[in-house]
Amino acid sequence: MIFRKTLKILDAVIGIESNREDLLPKIPCPVCVNSLLTDFRMIEEVPLESKKNGQIIVHESPGKLSYSGSDTEFMFSGPFHSLIRSASDSRFSLWGNQGFLYRYVLYLLEKYHQIYSFHAAALYEEDEKRMFIIAGGAGSGKTVFILNGLLKKLKLFSTETVHFRMSSRNVTWYMGSLVDNVRVGTLNHDFPSFYSGCGDADIHDEWEKKVAIDLSSYAVKRSEIINPSEVVVLFPRIEEGRKEFILSLFTNKQIISRRLFDNISQKISESIVLYDSMPVTGFDTKPLSEKRLYFIDQLVHKNFLTRTATVLSDPKNCWGTILDDR
Numbered sequence: 102m103i104f105r106k107t108l109k110i111l112d113a114v115i116g117i118e119s120n121r122e123d124l125l126p127k128i129p130c131p132v133c134v135n136s137l138l139t140d141f142r143m144i145e146e147v148p149l150e151s152k153k154n155g156q157i158i159v160h161e162s163p164g165k166l167s168y169s170g171s172d173t174e175f176m177f178s179g180p181f182h183s184l185i186r187s188a189s190d191s192r193f194s195l196w197g198n199q200g201f202l203y204r205y206v207l208y209l210l211e212k213y214h215q216i217y218s219f220h221a222a223a224l225y226e227e228d229e230k231r232m233f234i235i236a237g238g239a240g241s242g243k244t245v246f247i248l249n250g251l252l253k254k255l256k257l258f259s260t261e262t263v264h265f266r267m268s269s270r271n272v273t274w275y276m277g278s279l280v281d282n283v284r285v286g287t288l289n290h291d292f293p294s295f296y297s298g299c300g301d302a303d304i305h306d307e308w309e310k311k312v313a314i315d316l317s318s319y320a321v322k323r324s325e326i327i328n329p330s331e332v333v334v335l336f337p338r339i340e341e342g343r344k345e346f347i348l349s350l351f352t353n354k355q356i357i358s359r360r361l362f363d364n365i366s367q368k369i370s371e372s373i374v375l376y377d378s379m380p381v382t383g384f385d386t387k388p389l390s391e392k393r394l395y396f397i398d399q400l401v402h403k404n405f406l407t408r409t410a411t412v413l414s415d416p417k418n419c420w421g422t423i424l425d426d427r
Contacts, residue, residue, distance in 0.1 A: 107153065109145045110137075111264060111275060112216060113209040114152060115202070119159040124181055126196040134313050135191045138280045139198045140262050141206070142324065154209045157202070159195065166379045175205070184376040193375055200373070201381060207262075207369045208384035216266045216275065217396060220367050223258035223277065224250040225321045226424075230330040232274065233423075234263055235337060236364045242339030244283050245416040247316070248292040253424060256321040267396055272403065276324040279317040285310045291416045333423070334409040336360065339416055346421035347413040354401050357409045361397050366390065 104122040108115050119125055128146045130138045137144050156174040159181065166179030177195065185194065192199040210216040221236040222243040233255070235246040247260060259277025266273050286307035288296035295314060334357075351357050370385035400406065414421060 105149055107147050107149050107151050109147045109151070110141050110143070110206045111210060112214040113206050114147065114154050115206070115209070116149075116153045116156045117159070118156075119161070121159075121161045121181075124159050124161060126202070132280055132313050132315050134282050134311050135194070135197045135199075136280065136313060137196065137198055137203060139260065139278050139282055139313060140203050141278055142259075142276045154213045155205060157195070157205070166376060168379065168381065175201075177201075179379075181376075184378070188376045190377075193373055193377075195375065201375060204368055204373070204384060208389075210264070211369065211389055211393065214266070215392075215396070216264050217365050217393060218277075218368070219263040219265075219361075220261070220364055221263045222247050222260050222281075223263045223274075224255040225258045225326065225329075226255055227321070232258065232326065232329045232332045234332065234334045236334060236361070237336055238367065242337035242412075242414075242416075242419060244281055244287060245291065245339050245419050246335070246337060247281060248283075248287075248295055249417065249419055251316070251319045252292075252294075253420060257316050257319045258321050258326070260316065265400070267399055271327050272400065272405075274326045274329070276321065279320050280313050280315050282311040283314050284308055285312060287416065288312070288314075329405060332403075332406050334361070334406070335412050335423070336410070337412045337414070337419065339412075339414060339419055341415060343413065343415040345414075346418050347411075348421060348423065349411045349413075351409045351411075358394070358398050358401050360409070361401065362394050365393060365397065 103118055103120060104125055105118045106125050117125055128144060130136050130144050132138060158176040160178040161181050162178050163180055168175060168177045170176050188194060191197050194200045196202050207218050219234060219236055221234050224233045235243045237243055257279060260281035262277040264275040264277060289307055370383040372380055372382045374380050
């Protein structure tokens with residue numbers, strides 16, 4: 102017997118089928134550290150007959166884990182039940198938040214819908230219609246900007262992935278994830294108001310362990326923002342114990358384009374290892390990367406992109422003087 106689901110994430114529609122029902126992704130997704138909800142705002146189950154951009158087939162079978170396919174269809178085969186039990190990091194799995202489906206969706210959004218995705222958090226200042234994009238990888242400081250920004254009454258637009266699409270007149274920004282994976286140490290020492298402890302008071306590895314925090318109650322009311330008055334892009338570097346706040350502005354638009362290109366390209370291009378045993382190559386192609394750079398160049402030359410800068414600070418003072426002009 103074959104079991105099927107069709108999922109929609111933003112505009113990407115993916116069919117998934119398997120010979121085992123329990124290998125299909127669970128919808129609604131749970132709020133946990135390896136959840137796709139830390140990547141995307143919503144994962145919907147839609148009718149099976151919906152028009153699909155891509156297909157994933159998962160076959161439970163003995164032997165070595167393998168995969169084949171390209172572009173619109175991928176087939177995975179192997180002993181998934183034992184792999185799931187033994188995997189050292191469940192994030193790097195078919196449905197994990199660092200795994201195959203996450204990156205495949207980014208590829209489909211670009212290829213078929215011209216929707217581009219920053220690896221970034223975003224906050225929104227509603228009175229000024231000003232968006233702050235906090236761009237960077239794991240450990241760069243996105244979380245402390247989010248939590249500190251919420252304490253300063255900014256609204257959450259995304260914790261991890263910020264999407265946009267350009268037309269001749271408009272730039273439309275799409276809300277991203279509203280769940281964030283936060284180090285227990287960060288919550289305990291810097292932002293205790295966001296965390297009740299949940300029985301973790303005796304944890305000794307608080308700087309290694311993360312918990313998933315649902316921040317949807319702080320979110321912007323709208324899931325789309327068209328043509329904000331101002332967009333500020335920050336590349337943070339946060340260090341515990343640092344005494345000074347340093348903001349370094351970029352003035353060269355070519356450098357800004359390259360930094361943004363690198364950020365958007367990261368997840369779609371990098372190869373990963375699933376279930377500790379199978380390397381899966383990235384999805385990027387020359388036509389996709391050329392089109393991506395074109396749209397980034399267009400974005401960089403928009404008048405609303407007023408500041409791009411690096412920030413060097415400690416967690417509690419990461420916003421420094423950035424909000425002083427509101």
